[in-house]
Amino acid sequence: MFTSSATGYSINGQKHTLVQRNIKQLHEQVKEGNFLALARGITIVENELSGYHDLLLGLHRNRHARVIGITGPPGAGKSTLVNALIRYWLTENKKIAVLAVDPSSPFNYGALLGDRIRMSEFYTHPNIFIRSLATRGALGGLNAKMIEITDLVKEAPFDLVLVETVGVGQSEIEIAGLADCTVVTLVPEAGDEVQTLKAGIMEIANIFVVNKADRDGAEALFRNLRIMAHEKAAGADETPVIKTIATGDEGVGELATAIVTFLDAQENLPEKRLHLLADKCWQLIQAQRMKDIDHNRLRTELAEAVKQDNFNLYAFVNHFLGN
Ligand SMILES: Nc1nc2c(ncn2[C@@H]2O[C@H](COP(=O)(O)OP(=O)(O)O)[C@@H](O)[C@H]2O)c(=O)[nH]1
Numbered sequence: 001m002f003t004s005s006a007t008g009y010s011i012n013g014q015k016h017t018l019v020q021r022n023i024k025q026l027h028e029q030v031k032e033g034n035f036l037a038l039a040r041g042i043t044i045v046e047n048e049l050s051g052y053h054d055l056l057l058g059l060h061r062n063r064h065a066r067v068i069g070i071t072g073p074p075g076a077g078k079s080t081l082v083n084a085l086i087r088y089w090l091t092e093n094k095k096i097a098v099l100a101v102d103p104s105s106p107f108n109y110g111a112l113l114g115d116r117i118r119m120s121e122f123y124t125h126p127n128i129f130i131r132s133l134a135t136r137g138a139l140g141g142l143n144a145k146m147i148e149i150t151d152l153v154k155e156a157p158f159d160l161v162l163v164e165t166v167g168v169g170q171s172e173i174e175i176a177g178l179a180d181c182t183v184v185t186l187v188p189e190a191g192d193e194v195q196t197l198k199a200g201i202m203e204i205a206n207i208f209v210v211n212k213a214d215r216d217g218a219e220a221l222f223r224n225l226r227i228m229a230h231e232k233a234a235g236a237d238e239t240p241v242i243k244t245i246a247t248g249d250e251g252v253g254e255l256a257t258a259i260v261t262f263l264d265a266q267e268n269l270p271e272k273r274l275h276l277l278a279d280k281c282w283q284l285i286q287a288q289r290m291k292d293i294d295h296n297r298l299r300t301e302l303a304e305a306v307k308q309d310n311f312n313l314y315a316f317v318n319h320f321l322g323n
C-alpha cells in the first residue's frame with residue numbers, strides 16, 4: 001500500500017535514511033508519552049508530511065489504550081460530557097487522550113476554539129492530551145485519516161482515547177468502525193426524531209446517553225430509547241440507556257461504569273475484534289484507491305464511454321477499477 005515513490009526513496013536514499021531515523025526517534029518519544037512528539041506526529045499524519053508512511057509502518061498492534069467514540073448532533077453536550085468523563089476518570093488516575101473532530105467546519109477556528117476553552121481546565125494536565133482536528137481536507141477521506149491518527153495516539157501510554165465526532169446515523173465519520181465502544185448522545189429536543197432515527201443508529205450505539213436530563217422531555221426520550229433497545233435486543237443484552245446532566249456531573253459515574261463494563265466484555269470477543277479490524281482495513285483500502293485514481297485518465301475514459309448509447313455509470317466505475 002505504501003510505495004517507495006510516495007516516501008521519496010527514489011529521490012535520495014540518504015535523505016530517506018535521515019527521515020527514517022528522525023521518525024523512529026519521534027516514535028520512541030511518543031511511546032514514552034511525550035505530548036509534544038505526539039502532537040508533531042499527529043500533524044505529520046494529518047498533513048501527510050515527510051515521514052508519514054514510515055511512521056504508520058512502524059506502529060504496533062494491540063496497544064493497550066481503548067477507544068471510545070462520543071457521537072451525537074451538534075449541541076448535544078458531547079464536549080461537556082467528555083470534560084465530565086475526564087474529571088471522573090482523573091480520580092482513578094487514568095491517562096486520557098481526546099481527539100475532537102468537527103468535519104463540518106474545517107476553517108471554523110471559532111468552533112475549535114470553543115472546545116478548547118471548554119476543555120481548558122485540562123489542557124495543561126500532565127495526564128490529559130487534547131487535540132482538535134479539522135481533517136476534511138485529507139485526500140484519502142476523513143475515516144482513513146482518523147483511523148491513522150487514532151492508531152498513532154494508541155502508541156502513547158494512554159488508558160483511554162476519547163474521540164468526539166459530530167453526527168448521528170449518517171455521520172461523516174463512521175465512528176463505529178474506529179471505536180471499541182460507541183456512545184450516542186441525544187437530547188430531549190431530539191425526542192420526536194427518535195421515532196424516525198435511522199436504523200443505523202441502533203447498530204452503531206453501544207451505549208445511549210440522554211443528556212440535558214434537566215430539561216423537559218428527557219424522560220420521554222429515555223423511555224423511547226429503552227423500548228427501542230429492548231425490541232432490538234430480542235432477549236440478548238440490551239443497549240444501556242443512561243441519563244446525564246453533563247453540566248452538573250450527574251449520571252457521569254454511571255456512564256463511565258457502563259463504558260468500562262462494555263469494553264471489558266469486548267476483550268473476550270475475537271470475532272468482534274476481527275470485524276472491527278476488517279472494517280478499518282476496508283476503509284483504508286478504499287481511501288488508498290481514491291488516491292490512486294488518475295483523474296486525467298478517468299476524464300479521458302469517461303469522455304469516450306459516454307459516447308456509447310448503452311453507457312452506464314456503475315458499469316463504467318466497475319470497469320475503471322478493474323473489477
Ligand atoms: N441544560 C443543560 N445544558 C447542557 C448540558 N450539557 C451541556 N449543556 C450545554 O449545551 C451546550 C452545548 O454543549 P457542547 O458540549 O458544546 O455540545 P457539543 O456540540 O455536543 O459538543 C453548552 O452550552 C453546554 O453548556 C446539560 O446536561 N444540561
Ligand SMILES: [Mg+2]
Nearest residue numbers: 078079115164
Ligand atoms: Mg463539541
